[in-house]
Amino acid sequence: MQSPPSPALIRARWFNGQSSRGRDVLLTLEPGRQGPALRVHVLDQAHAASRRFEHTEVEWPPVWSQHRAPAVVTVALFDAGSLEIDSPQAWQDALAQAGERPSLTQRMQTHWPAFLGVLLVAAIGVVAFYRYGTPWAAAQITRQVPLSWELSLTERALAQLDQGYLKPSKLSAERQAELRRQFDALLGRLGPELKRYPSYTPRFSLAFRSGMGANAFALPGGTVVMTDALVETAAKNGLSDDALIGVLAHEIGHVVHRHTTRLVVEQGVLNMGLGLALGDVSSLLSLGSTLLTGLAYRRQHETEADCFAVALMQRAQRPTGPMADLLLGIAAAREGQRKDQPAKKAERGSFSEWLSSHPDTRQRAEQLKAGQASGCKT
């Protein structure tokens, strides 16, 4: 008969899985290879009998609190039934003595510093993931999305818009042709170093519509829509066509960077990740953080399109100043009639959204005038 060096004997009842009648046993913990092993000594037999359970043969119960344990702790022995321990504190002390090393989850559960440490690491990790990881993954996935998918999406979206509030343009055919000519000329300047996806060849086309405020937006696959109101606003402010072409350069930037497709991927990652993780806290919180992060991605896209516009306009040897003036003009008009401010924008990459996603329109306009935009990768 051998006994452990410090025989911490723990009273327990053993249920063998066949009967609800328990048998009194004594437990001892012994060091084992993967962790503490458990020895069960049966007491109610004439001759002493014991059985050793290796670390992996025992379902070790979690510790829920440092200071308090459930009145009765159960230990499952898989097919050998269960143990009920009436003195959880003695059990936990014996475990610590036998060299049981609590898991990270366990430490987070019972020690605040462990939890706060993981929280800090997690916060950094999550920010890095959503700031850099998701956009990077979105770019990789977007590479695989065929142009035909984007074109069919655009076809459906435009048909829907035309059935909704968009109306045919009232601009004269000559004016439309003139703007299209400049649009095509601008595209002629689109060099390979401006392309984010070298093998991506969108089918660019410029469409005119009326029925909404001064606006321009890009649809995936290459369709850029400009409203009559935007052309009129430019004329009203006495601006040259450079202003309108600057806006078109911005929209071409959205197309070349495939921002709509990227946003679908990014939004998908957000919905899956944040939705699943925060859904248990509250759907409001999950929705809010998804919305805010999505907005951050959009702002990033706007900045990219902005930088692209400046670069393309410089290649075309056209000034970016008029575009900035148009921006300010629209902002001023909107200040003037607050009531008409469109609060909802369904389209991706709309030019007026560019205004709303950047609080300081004036500063950005000045940067555009100087022929540079902040936050550009050089």
Next chain:
Amino acid sequence: MNTNTRSAGAGIEAHKLAFSGRSFEFFRVWIVNVLLTIVTLGLYTPVARRRTARYFFDHTQVAGSPLEFTAQLRKMVLGFLIFALLYLAFKIASDTGQTTAASIFILAAAVMAPYIWGSAMRFRLGNTRWRGLQLQFSASWKEVYLASWPIFAMAAVWVLMTFALKALAPEQPTPRPPAGPRGLPNPALSLPQVTLRMWALIGLGVVLSVLCVIRLEFNYKSLLVLRAGIGNQRGRWKPVYSDFVKVWAATIGVFLVSLLLAVGLLGLLALMLGASQALLSNVRGMGPMLAVFIALAFLAIVIGLIVASAPARAYREARMFQLIWNNVGLSQVARFKCALKTRSFVLLRLKNMLLTLLTLGLYRPFAKVSEYRMKVDSVTLHVKGGVDQLVGQLARQQKEGLGDALADAAGLDLIG
């Protein structure tokens, strides 16, 4: 001969069920779960579910012995992954407009619903132990599908309803209603006309559907209890269908009353603020704001319905809990009695909802613990002949955790 002296009757012992968990402790379990789920992009979900179940089981004492939750993590993770992949496939199919594939998924889900329920129950009971004895759910698949007849009856009702409505619909007059701008029919005017008889038919369909839902709940609950077992003992079930109908009828009554109260309160509020007048005068000049306003109003109605139905849902939950835990038992050995107070439970639920809303969800673990405690502490177990008498054998372990993951998606909570 009865040798038990602890109770005066025919050797019947009474054991109050007890929950010894604490809100703040569970808050820590929960917050760790949330954090790790975020870090792992949701992959921690099965572990989180297992930890939650273990916390509640560890602290639930039945006749002095806690419940044990013995599901193996590996199986739960596997089930979760299979389910996540299926769901992802469905999402991709529906988001990219592959309607055929998406509808096949939905159809398969409908046909599989009884199977999902059955495996969830099998998983839940098969992984619960008490005093080392494993609970079982022994219904055959045939029994499960036979008990599911209301699902198929409801589908049949609506198929018939569609045909009947078509037959009853009045002939559309040939002159089309005035067209909207650009030759498109104005959607507001081209709605089909609905006659009184058609309304009556729709009403009949709704009533039949509700009866089917009640029947389904009754069938599933009774099958669950009758085919549940521990050791060599089987469950006992006393309620009848009309008991369920009564609870539902009372629930609908509670819902209507709270809806009236909510509407009345809102109306009063609007009147007091004079907001209605100010809004109406503004609507005309608003243009695009009108769409936003309508969207907000719609959101308010949805939230209002959720809030207004909360008392009714809590009421139903409490009444159903009482009905079941007052009328089930274990063959001739054990009976349960329940002293849950409907009023207290409804008030607790309302308080919890309010606090959860105010704390952006951080109160949720506290709410869960308080409701679970009120329910568990209300139940008393009466045992004839002592709790030592059960004998049985360890059944084969549950093969997979898929049932659990599917049940999770179907909204069957492990706890509660």
